[in-house]
Amino acid sequence: MKHLICAAGCLAASQALAADPVLTVYTYDSFNTEWGPGPAIEQGFEASCGCDVEFVAAGDGAALLSRVRLEGPRSEADVVLGLDTALIGAAAETGLFADHGVSAEYDLPIAWDDSRFVPFDWGYFAFVGQAGADHPTSFEALAESDRSIVIQDPRSSTPGLGLLMWVKSAYGDRAGEIWEALADNVVTVTPGWSEAYGLFLEGEADLVLSYTTSPAYHLIAEEDDSKVALPFDEGHYMQVEVAGILESSDQKTLAQDFLTYLLGSDAQAVLPTTNWMYPAVLPEGGLPAGFETLIQPETPLLMSAEEAQAARDAALDEWRGALSQ
Numbered sequence: 001m002k003h004l005i006c007a008a009g010c011l012a013a014s015q016a017l018a019a020d021p022v023l024t025v026y027t028y029d030s031f032n033t034e035w036g037p038g039p040a041i042e043q044g045f046e047a048s049c050g051c052d053v054e055f056v057a058a059g060d061g062a063a064l065l066s067r068v069r070l071e072g073p074r075s076e077a078d079v080v081l082g083l084d085t086a087l088i089g090a091a092a093e094t095g096l097f098a099d100h101g102v103s104a105e106y107d108l109p110i111a112w113d114d115s116r117f118v119p120f121d122w123g124y125f126a127f128v129g130q131a132g133a134d135h136p137t138s139f140e141a142l143a144e145s146d147r148s149i150v151i152q153d154p155r156s157s158t159p160g161l162g163l164l165m166w167v168k169s170a171y172g173d174r175a176g177e178i179w180e181a182l183a184d185n186v187v188t189v190t191p192g193w194s195e196a197y198g199l200f201l202e203g204e205a206d207l208v209l210s211y212t213t214s215p216a217y218h219l220i221a222e223e224d225d226s227k228v229a230l231p232f233d234e235g236h237y238m239q240v241e242v243a244g245i246l247e248s249s250d251q252k253t254l255a256q257d258f259l260t261y262l263l264g265s266d267a268q269a270v271l272p273t274t275n276w277m278y279p280a281v282l283p284e285g286g287l288p289a290g291f292e293t294l295i296q297p298e299t300p301l302l303m304s305a306e307e308a309q310a311a312r313d314a315a316l317d318e319w320r321g322a323l324s325q
Helices: 002-019 038-049 061-074 088-093 139-144 158-185 193-201 214-222 252-262 265-273 305-323
Strands: 022-027 052-057 079-084 118-130 149-152 186-190 207-211 227-229 236-246
Touching: 022 061, 022 252, 038 052, 038 252, 038 265, 061 079, 061 088, 061 158, 079 088, 079 158, 079 252, 088 305, 118 158, 118 214, 118 252, 118 265, 139 158, 149 158, 149 193, 158 186, 158 207, 158 236, 158 305, 186 193, 193 207, 214 227, 214 265, 236 252, 252 265
Parallel strands: 022 052, 022 079, 149 186, 149 207
Antiparallel strands: 079 236, 118 207, 118 227, 118 236
């Protein structure tokens, strides 16, 4: 009898579990690591949604869009999390994204009214190096120096694409000339951010393309103030990371609830010390201690989605041509 009761209870529990809807979220690799924001956000949302959140890591941000584009309406994803301002023009052109129907009082340095993409964090690209060194303060000075750099592939990585937009914004028609001058500084080009930052930490290069917020990780998580972001005279290119709901999703209401949770104080408070970016909506407790030490770019740079989409192919050709020589 005891076994029969157990079997009946287990079956009921199994049926209840099977009845929970599944929300599939495609994201970039570092978001869903044990040290990234994915686990805490998954646990927090599941506590109230009566659902099962499944994060699927799909490479870096640009690779994420490539996968969604390839899968089309057959994609198993309900939400795509990890595109950015340089990619949303291309993402919108696919016709795969639905209006999100979510609103929030954003604390972004720019106005935001996109109906298909919800911003969840933001930051500025920067080269990161060791404190105490006499670092270059511009792309031209970097190119003239012997400093080695690790960067990311703009065809698969949002930081890599952001670097192209940064150089293009700062130098316009001279961008190709700048890339030709930088080519001998580049040690290697990695598919994504994680690989590049790992190589930098292993001492494989003097500098790595990352964010002005990256030193906060070392300071807060490791009590290590030996890493700095280099202020550049040209200004720094901004990245706003976004999430969107796929038109093909059969869980749109649940997906909207997830995006609303993502913009809430609990999830936003997680992002600065897991994704090491500024939150899109300042949480109730504000920013963690240590963020006040970060450099603040005097000249923010950012192309509109349309400008970034129009500039992308020419910028890629300039980058590819310079690094292939």
